[in-house]
Amino acid sequence: MVEAPQTEEGWFALHDFRSIDWDAWRDAPERERKRAIEEGKAFLKHRELVADADEGDSGLFSVLGHKADLLFVHFRPTLDDLSSIERRFEDTALANFTERTTSYVSVTEVSGYVSDEFFEDPESVDTGLKRYIEGKMTPEIPDDEYVCFYPMSKRRGEEYNWYDLSFEDRADLMADHGEVGKEYAGKIKQVIASSVGFDSHEWGVTLFGSDPTDIKDIVYEMRFDPASSRYGEFGEFYIGRRFPPEDLGAYFAGETVPTPAGDGDTGDTEDGHGHAHGEGHDHAGSGGGSAHGDHPHGEEETSGEGDHPHSGEEGGHGGEDGDDPSDADIRGELADLNIYAGKPSGEDVYATVLYSEADVDELFDEVEGLRGNFDHYGTHVKTAVYEGRVTDRAAVVSIWDTASAAETAAGFLSELPEVVARAGEESGFGTMGMFYTVKPEHQEDFTDTFDDVGEILAEMDGHVETDLMMNVEDENDMFIASQWHAKEDAMAFFGSDEFRETVQWGREVLADRPRHVFLA
Secondary structure, rough: OOOOOOEEEEEEEEEEEEOOOOOOOHHOOHHHHHHHHHHHHHHHHHHHHHOOOOOEEEEEEEOOOOOOOEEEEEOOOHHHHHHHHHHHHOOOOHHEEEEEEEEEEEEEEEEOOOOOHHOOHHHHHHHHHHHHHHHHOOOOOOOEEEEEEEEEHHHHHHHOEEHHOHHHHHHHHHHHHHHHHHHOOEEEEEEEEEEOOOOOOOOOEOOOOHHHHHHHHHHHHHHHHHHHOEEEEEEEEEEEEEEEEHHHHHHHOOOOOOOOOOOOOOOOEEEEOOEEEEOOOOOOOOOOOOOOOOOOOOOOOOOOOOOOOOOOOOOOHHHHHOOOOOHHHHHHHEEEEEOOOOOOOOOOOOEEEEEEEEHHHHHHHHHHHHHHHHHHOOOEEEEEEEOHHHHHHHHEEEEEEHHHHHHHHHHHHOOOOOEEOOOOOOEEEEEEEEEEOOOOHHHHHHHHHHHHHHHOOOOOOOOOEEEEEEEEOOEEEEEEEEOOHHHHHHHHHHOOOOHHHHHHHHHHHHHHOEEEEOOO
């Protein structure tokens, strides 16, 4: 008998496709349309906040073409959770204007193709692989990205039968298939969940990407791989774009969603045709987990692309990746002081910064293992550990070319030992994270000058903590983390003569221009 790979299941998934009865919508009185939008927004907002369960994720998408208008995607720990979501939607006024065109039920899983060790001795699995597996089983949905969904099965024909192959042959085919997917690391996030016994095909595949042509390209290239060309059978494809529930009125009005910043729907007011007035919502990209089973896109293509923690804020992520209006205000005020503040998420990069109170040597060993996985991807710029000089904690900094990759890396890094904070999520007002590369002959001068500035900072109103942290692998690579009670307190320092003199002096001792990676 051919060996079946072992599996372990994670969250259950529901893809709920809806068409809109546009004739009924046009004929409905203004009050009914308004009520439908308000109740629809409330329902979808609470699903995205996971108000109905202890954990999970949900997303709203517009769908192109005749097959559907809207797609609701829900991940929850149990099938009962999904059943409850279905029934709660039918209680909304919006449901009266929609009809379900199709749906798909599945469950995330990890299989023996990933690692026999995970099933034989879970405690022996290395930290990086363990986090990868967790990301597969509890995926999150990226913000403001295109989505492609399709079901698929493995062929069981007379000439090509996937289930007649030995485990070793299947594993080899999957490994080769995954090599294609590696080329799209940082561009495509995927959730592949098993629907064996649940739905008409064997897996449901959900691809996320900021560029829809990347979705086309990965599907196209993988069609030439034997795992697909010989053994893959596919259902209908659906393509759409995520948008926030607050833009529901704009969607019904025929406007582009997600709405441009400043032109969208905050849900404050709507006219009788669903037109929205108010401030828009600009969602920063975020990483998503992957959930691969006995699946078409390989087991290794998204290693390092696990899940990431919720920021706890509605409508996007704060801190280093947040492109919030207040960030722009801060940068503008710094510019008025002739201080370059960088872009909201870095001059040309995106960074995740976490702080740990673990032993620095032990922490570095853990990070070094993860970094080995990160280095497989072209979007990875740098990951390093910086030891504090005046605090008892270290900073783990991971820099990437894309926001989604940085957020995904955060999911792995957040499981490092004794992590106590993440930049942008501490109390008070965090100003900037700044990297400095010092000329070796001026390294001691730089640290001495910083100590002098530190004495000035300690006397300033509203100052909480500032530390010059040093890369444990390169003492000339330094990271300054500064924390303040309020923006006004930080700005007072940036406007001081002491700061200006320090900046002028720094131009003479630095090996290159400072890199600012986040404003919080």
